Amino acid sequence: MCNISEYYTEDLYAAKAELAAAKQELEKKDERFAEMMINDGEPVDKIERYTGLDIDALKQIANSLGKTLVI
Numbered sequence: 481m482c483n484i485s486e487y488y489t490e491d492l493y494a495a496k497a498e499l500a501a502a503k504q505e506l507e508k509k510d511e512r513f514a515e516m517m518i519n520d521g522e523p524v525d526k527i528e529r530y531t532g533l534d535i536d537a538l539k540q541i542a543n544s545l546g547k548t549l550v551i
Contacts, residue, residue, distance in 0.1 A: 511541060518542050523550045 510531040517527045542549050
């Protein structure tokens with residue numbers, strides 16, 4: 481006999497995994513975009529507005545690039 485709740489549970493877990501993967505991919509794209517903007521000398525407020533990343537994340541990215549943030 482088929483247990484329909486198992487079917488929905490498996491489907492839910494698959495959907496959550498897809499969503500998590502998509503979210504992670506978007507975060508990586510935001511970080512790469514922030515890297516480009518930092519390399520181009522864009523101001524912090526503009527990078528925050530376009531990427532949605534906070535100042536602490538931007539400081540970490542800038543440090544990894546050996547750059548300073550333009551305020």
